[in-house]
Each structure stands twice: as C-alpha cells, then as structure tokens.
Amino acid sequence: MADLLTIENLDKDYSGVPVLEGVSLTLAPGTILGLIGENGAGKSTLIKCLNGLEHCCGGRILLDGHPVSFRNTAQAVAAGISTVPQEFNLIGELSVCENLFLGREPRTRFGLLDRSRMRAEARRLLAELRADLDPDRRVETLNVAEKQFVEIARALSQNCRLLIMDEPTTVLNNPETELLFDIMRKLRATGVSIIFVSHKLREVKSICDEVAVLRDGRIVGRDATAKLEPDAMARMMVGRELSRKFPPRKAPPENAPVLLALEHVSVAGVLEDISFELHRGEILGVAGLGGSGRSEMAETIYGLRRMTGGRMILDGREVRFRSAPQAVAAGVALLAEDRQGAGVLLDFPLEENITLTSLPRYGRWFIDRKAERGRAEFYRERFSIRAADTRTPVRSLSGGNQQKVAIAKGLDPSPKLFIFDEPTRGVDVGARSEVYHFIRHLADEGVSCLLISSDLEEIIGMCRRALVMRGGRLAGIVEEDAVNEEEIMYLATGVK
C-alpha cells in the first residue's frame, strides 16, 4: 500500500541553530507510530512542521505522494492532518457540540445556527468514540479525559487521516488510558494513522506498531515495536546506557520521629477523615486515580484550603494554616502539579523564580540582588539547570529544566516537609532520573517528602510506604512488599 505520509530530508533551524537535520520518515495508512525522544530532541518542532505551525527550511513533506506545504493549521486540517495538543484548544464556556463545530457551524437556510443538526452530528461522533458524553454539557465541567475525547472527536469530524497526539496520556489515569488506547485501535482499523508522542515507553510498546526515535534533531532509530523493549528505546533516546532509574529505596531510621500527623482531617466536599503519619526523612507515596483528592490533600497541608475537621500536627505542634505564607513559615513546601499554571512564572528570569517564595531572606527593605543571583547560581549548578545564565526567562527552558527551577523555588526557604505533586510530569527520561535522585537526597538529609504520582512505577520505585486515595478518602496504606501495582490498583479502584 502506498504511504500516507512521507517526510524527506526535513531540515529546520531557528536563526541558524539546527533543530531538525535530515529527518526522513514514512507512515503507512492505518499505522500507529510512536515518536519518542528526550525534551529538546525536536519532537515538537517536527510536529509543528507537519501541522502547519512552522515551515521547514529544507526537505519535503508528501501526503499521498503529493508534496504539501502548509501555511497554517487550517490548511493542514483541510488536508487531513489534525493534532490533539497537550494544552487543549477548547472554550470552557461553550458546550461540547459548540466546541466540536467551532468556526464551521452548520447553518439553516436562514443563516442561523442549525442546533439540531449540530447535536445529532455530535452524538454520532461521540458514539463512534464510545464516549458517553452529553453534547450539551459545558466543556469546563468535563474532566481532562473527556476534554481529550472532544478534541479527538473534533479531529474525526474534519475527516482526519493523520492524527498527531502530543503526550495524550500524561493527564490520564490507567483506566482512562486504556479507553484512549481502545479508541486509537478503532481509528487504526478505519485506516487513520496516528503519530503518538509520549515519554511513557511502556505505553508506546503496548499501543504502537512502530517506533521512531529522535535524538538531537535526527532520527536515530526506527523499528517495529515488537522488536524493541522499553529499555532499548530509552537507550536509543539518550544514546547511552541508562544508570538505574531509581535510587535505592530506603526506610527512614528506626527511631525517626513523626514530623507530620493528620488526624481525621476533613475539608468539606473534598476530603474526608484522612489520618496518617509521616516520619522525618521518609518518602511517603500518595497514589490514587485523578480526582481522588491527592492534590487537594496537598493543598490543604500547604494552607491553600481550610480544614473543616480534624487536626494536623507538624513537628509536635498542632497547626491550622489559614494561608500558604503560614505553611511556608512553618516549613512546608509544595511543588504544584500544574507547573506552568501554578509553579513558575514563565516571563520571569530564573533567579527571580527561585527566590519568589523565600524573598524575605534577601533583605528587609531592598532586595539584595547579588545574594539572590549567587543563590540562583548555586541551584543552577547543583541541579545542572541548562540555561545560559540566571537572567534567562524560564519560558525558554525545557520542561525538565523548568521543573528543576520550580523545585529550587520550593527548596530555597529550607522546608522540613516537601510535597511533590506529579514531579516528573512532562519531564524527559534523563531529567526524571535526576529528580528521583534529588528527592532521595533530600530525604537522606532529613526532609520528609510526600510523593504524589499517577505513575505507579514511580511510587513503587521510590517509596516503601504509600497512601492510596479514593473519592476524597484514604482507601488504605500499603507498606513494603504490598507496594505493588496490583495492591495499589485494587485500593484505588475500590475492588478490594
């Protein structure tokens, strides 16, 4: 069968700095291609060249054997290439079906919106995806998985033949991911090809037919998935043998005192009756599906939500934070789940991000810029943050380096308790391992860590004890050998 997509010797540079060099790739109809590579390898740029957001500087893109050159995304969509972006392009105030037909609404012969046709068409599309969604629901009331279905349905309604999905599973939990994979298989059966960009190599292994590996702007490998194991993929991505991904698991010392204790803590409508103890120097995992209250618990400990019941004891003293500044003063740090929305100021330079929480330390009246810069320089070296200097705006850093800045920001006030909410989301393999070793190191220094993660491998690799949450409650605490995938999923889904 003729190839749907052919990329020949694609070059792309930004003002002379090469980002893609001689990339060639073919894709047959009805194939799922995994596109993997570290952050900065050129994945996003390649995608942008395909969907019309960027122009390539050299080489050709052929669709059905005909050279194409898109000046904008609309042309790409018209040619049958749709993208499900990481950040969804949906309007929260509008309904599902209004979003589906945004900009190309069917009209009646009087020029008014043909609502009944929109609704019927939306129902048909969603039914095709087996997504049980009411077309009249407002998009802002949907969860991330449902929003993603809307994006996919929109692509399908535009007769898409090549669907590009940019890290679609980072925001999904396991059952949702399975559902997405079912949809992807159905699409493949109808002849749609999919480019699946992901950092999760096991998922790539399970869903993709073929894998292409990008490194430093070149394709360094392309093979059938059946022949590649995830660790082989990882080796190709980084171009070297990976050291062990996780640092050794360690229990805190026998006599380690309790640093944080929650006793029957509740937050009306969000959390109910949460009790647990966290020891000094312990890394306590927090697992659970999306919406199980993990982040809400983190926000409560950090003073962003008010407890409506129960007690919280930090370092032997009962505390009742009414705001984040109080929590910070008491030695709590939070790495927020939503890095760009709550973690770092993209337009601020590195140094000003790092000292944002700890600014009172840098002078009573005037900011001691020299001390600030010195401190930022210290973190840049310690975390090997790849940035030209500490004046560089955080926007220009890669996801992994942005995360390191966010961690440095939390660390600078010298916390006793550090809550990591999804610390490796959108972080590439190399930086991920650095984050793990960093958390381990912090715990060794006596800081207590809460590690919230949707990535079970991460919890299992890092923690000897983990909380499992479900529906705003503590479903159970697993320890030692019970920290395994089956046990956690049983508790998280309520099977047990």
Next chain:
Amino acid sequence: MTKSLSFQKNHWNRFLREGGPWLALAVLLVVCCLSSESFRQPQNLLNIMRQVSYSGIIALGMTLIIIGGGIDLAVGSLLALSGVLGIMVMNQVADPLVGLMLGAGVALAVGIGGGALNGLLVAAGRIPPFIATLGTLSIFRSLALYAADAGLVSSGNDHFRRLGAAAWLGVPVPVWVLLATAVIFSILLNRTRFGRHLCAVGSNERVAHYAAIRTGRIRFLTYVLAGAAVGISALLLGGRLNSISSTNAGLSYELDAIAAVIIGGTAMAGGRGSVWGTLAGILILGIVSNVLDMWGVSVNLQGAVKGAVIIGAVLIQRKR
C-alpha cells in the same frame, strides 16, 4: 539550542521596552524645537512640565496598578472629591498655616481612603477592577458635587496659593513632586519585595498565590499608593488654580493616565512595566498637545491626534 537567540531577543526587547518611549520623546522634542520658535523657549518647556505633572503623578500610581493586573477609572473623580474636601476644611480654619496643614491632611486622607476603598472592592470583594472603579468613579464625583453644591470651591488661604505657584531652582514645585514620586515608585518597583511581588501577581496570580505571596494585600496596596498620588495631585492642582471645581476637576484624568502608561510600554495585561516609561509617556502627551497649540490646531481636533499617538504606540510595541 535557541538560547543565544532568545537571549539577544530579550535584551533587544528590554531596550525597546525601556528605552523606546524615551527615544520617541527625544525625537519629538527635536522635531518640535526645530519647527517652532516659541516651543523651544525655556519658559514654555517648564510650562509643559508643570501642566503634565498633575495627571502625571496620577499616571505613576496607575502604572503600579496596571502592572498588578488592575485598572483604576476613579482617579479623576477622586481628585475632585479630595480637592473639594481639602479646601473646604482649609477654609474652616482661621490660622492659614494650621489650615493648610489640616486641609492638606484631609485631601491626602481622602485620596488614600478612596484608594483603599477601591483596593478593598478589588482584593477582598473580588470585583473586577474595571467595574469596581467604574462604580467608585460615579460615587466620588457625586459626593464631590454634593459637597460643593455642584460648584467651585475656592480657597482663601494665602499659603496654599503660594505653594501652588512656588518654584525651586526655577522649576515649579509640581514638577519636583512628579520627579520625586517617580523616583520613589521606581525604587519600590525595582528594588523592593513589594515590587517583585507586584510583578509576580500581575504576571500570574495563581503562581504568586502558590508561592505564598499575599496577593490580595499586594493589589490592595497598589490602589492605596495610587490614591495617595491622587491626593497629592489634588493639592497641587488646587493650589495652582486656588480652587477646585467639583464638576470639571480631574475630568478624563484616568484616560490621560492610562494613555501615558500604555505609551510608556507597560503591559496592559500586567506583569511588567516601567515607571520611567510612564513619565516619558506623560511628557509625550504634554508636548503633543502643546505643539498643536503652537501650530494653531483647533483644540477640538487635538483629541484625535492624542488618540492616534496612543494607538500608534501600541502598534509599535506589538511589533516585537
């Protein structure tokens, strides 16, 4: 890989953002001096500076509010209220010096109080700043009209009049106050924790909130500072005219102030901005209207030119 590029771009942007308005001002100044004999008289230049200083002081306060992601439409009517009440109190006291002190205190207190009200509505009441200050715009003006019976309140205080006409080293007092305010606000913005936090709040309030910054307090403070600037401006204007008109004083000052902030390169979306840029903006506006007078352009047409300057400034800034 794109590091060096973005680095250069940043420096270039920074230069355009901070130097651009001053560059434009310099060009304008040269053109005007060459084209008009009467424009380049030192007395005329001093007059321009004095004329812009009343709304200029307010524009400096507005700069802080806009950097924090807010806006204040009530500054003009707060100026009228603060001036009217200040002069009324001043007139009640027989001793001119005590009267001046008391009146000035009242004018300042009214400015700060009005700003605090705006700040409370925005920060604690969580009302969008545009709407909150649209409401107080109406309230302040109405109170001023009521207090002055919709008329003019004149001062009989000699000290007050002398203060309004005073000059130091040949430069009128309002100009000194304008410069001093710019220095103070610029230090606040660039050197202190408050300034850093203000930019953070304007850049992304949620990130600031998570970084344990008391975002409400920061936004509240910007309105209080702007209110204080309004009170000071009311005093200087009242002293200059020896009266405050409850109907006309401060009319459309909010627009002049916002225009100066925009021309000065401060982002309307908040997060970054420059006090000195605003100063350049206010001077540009003053020079344009002065030179149009010199050229004999109808006062009625001057608004159109001013509008074109504002739109042009935004277009130039958006290019990068």
